Amino acid sequence: MPNYLITHHVFTKKILEILNEYFGEYALDILQESPLLGYLNSKTRSANSGSKARGSFANHYALYVLIEDYLTKGFLDDTAGYPYTKYEGAKYTDLFRRQRQLPFGAKLQNHALNDRLNGEFKKFYPTLGIQPIIRDAKTLRYWIQDDLLQVQVRQKNGTDVIYNIAPAIIDIIDTYVAAKKAAFEEFIDTCSQIAKLGKSNPEKTIDFIIQQLKPTVDARVFEIISYAVLKAKYGKQTVWFGDAKETVEEEPLILYKTGRTNANDGGIDFVMKPLGRFFQVTETADVTKYFLDIDKVQRFPITFVVKSDETTQKIHEAIRIQAIEKYKIEAVVDSYMAAVEEIINTQNLVDAFIDVVKSEKLQEVMDEIVAQSKVEFNYDIDNE
Numbered sequence: 001m002p003n004y005l006i007t008h009h010v011f012t013k014k015i016l017e018i019l020n021e022y023f024g025e026y027a028l029d030i031l032q033e034s035p036l037l038g039y040l041n042s043k044t045r046s047a048n049s050g051s052k053a054r055g056s057f058a059n060h061y062a063l064y065v066l067i068e069d070y071l072t073k074g075f076l077d078d079t080a081g082y083p084y085t086k087y088e089g090a091k092y093t094d095l096f097r098r099q100r101q102l103p104f105g106a107k108l109q110n111h112a113l114n115d116r117l118n119g120e121f122k123k124f125y126p127t128l129g130i131q132p133i134i135r136d137a138k139t140l141r142y143w144i145q146d147d148l149l150q151v152q153v154r155q156k157n158g159t160d161v162i163y164n165i166a167p168a169i170i171d172i173i174d175t176y177v178a179a180k181k182a183a184f185e186e187f188i189d190t191c192s193q194i195a196k197l198g199k200s201n202p203e204k205t206i207d208f209i210i211q212q213l214k215p216t217v218d219a220r221v222f223e224i225i226s227y228a229v230l231k232a233k234y235g236k237q238t239v240w241f242g243d244a245k246e247t248v249e250e251e252p253l254i255l256y257k258t259g260r261t262n263a264n265d266g267g268i269d270f271v272m273k274p275l276g277r278f279f280q281v282t283e284t285a286d287v288t289k290y291f292l293d294i295d296k297v298q299r300f301p302i303t304f305v306v307k308s309d310e311t312t313q314k315i316h317e318a319i320r321i322q323a324i325e326k327y328k329i330e331a332v333v334d335s336y337m338a339a340v341e342e343i344i345n346t347q348n349l350v351d352a353f354i355d356v357v358k359s360e361k362l363q364e365v366m367d368e369i370v371a372q373s374k375v376e377f378n379y380d381i382d383n384e
Helices: 010-033 035-043 058-072 092-101 111-124 166-197 202-212 219-235 287-296 312-327 330-337 346-358 362-376
Strands: 133-136 141-144 150-154 160-164 238-241 249-252 254-257 270-273 277-282 302-306 340-344
Touching: 010 035, 010 150, 010 160, 010 166, 035 058, 035 111, 035 166, 058 092, 058 111, 058 141, 058 166, 092 111, 092 141, 111 133, 166 202, 166 362, 202 219, 202 346, 219 254, 219 270, 219 277, 219 302, 219 346, 219 362, 277 287, 287 302, 287 312, 287 330, 312 330, 312 340, 346 362
Parallel strands: 277 302, 302 340
Antiparallel strands: 133 141, 150 160, 238 249, 254 270, 270 277
16 A cells, blocks of 8 residues: 655644544545545645745645536436446536635636646656546546545455545535635734724834745735835835926826736736836846846846845845856846846835835725735635
């Protein structure tokens, strides 16, 4: 028997509690014998880590909707009238629609169903030879890998028994999502309370924001906080702008968010009107990432917002040193470095936020954080 290595974390206890409800004394055996449960155990590590911990629902929900289809069609209790091997498969449109009905699922894409879940699962179990999702790209029909739902365990009397873990997986994912939803709602509630306390206790407000800018914070939360703070900061500034001398008018600087946070979509994160400044949020000091961003916009100047406690000077020097090592030719390095318009580190963001609080724009920042968080975490505002 395989007996896979299981790394225990806080949510593992909850998984074992659920398995115990279904399988009693063989709960741990089933967890250790099932690659699908082992994968879910790894993917639920962030359940009790708060909203700051990365929590992706796409792969969970790809499993969820296929197993749900398996159960509702009667393949667990044999009410389907025929074996799963004869099943025509679930329609892609039905699965996709169901994903988006689930909590935090309103804006999920099709990547997990099509290849992302299988690809990631293979990284966990490269020699297993099977993958969770079977699909027919021509007919757009999908199946769960039934073999992964059947777990063989040797009982104490020496008898080998096969258990179906489909219902348990549904319960595990439901419990994980509930934990993440509770953590997120706590984050939103804290933001709202901080906004109310801002005038009477600005120190607590500032400390809260500082905590959200720590290196361990989810990249999405960091980007949301950065955007809200910088939008308020620049919103206090104006420039004189116009097509001709006679039409010059005073205009406020407005920062726009251009897409989903941490989306890896090749886009620029923020754009400022009317100056046309570009902002890119990053948590790395890898020169390749910086220069790739610069090349996206043909070396148009970019301001980098960096999740780092290092001084802006040290970050700038580190980028240049890496660039020289990689490209050798100083003329090439200089042309790239000239496109680094400004570097904003976490301390710059904290300073900007302190200034915003003094300007009595705290409510504006916190409202923006709440609004952007609901968008980025696919939170259904209508169901608050």
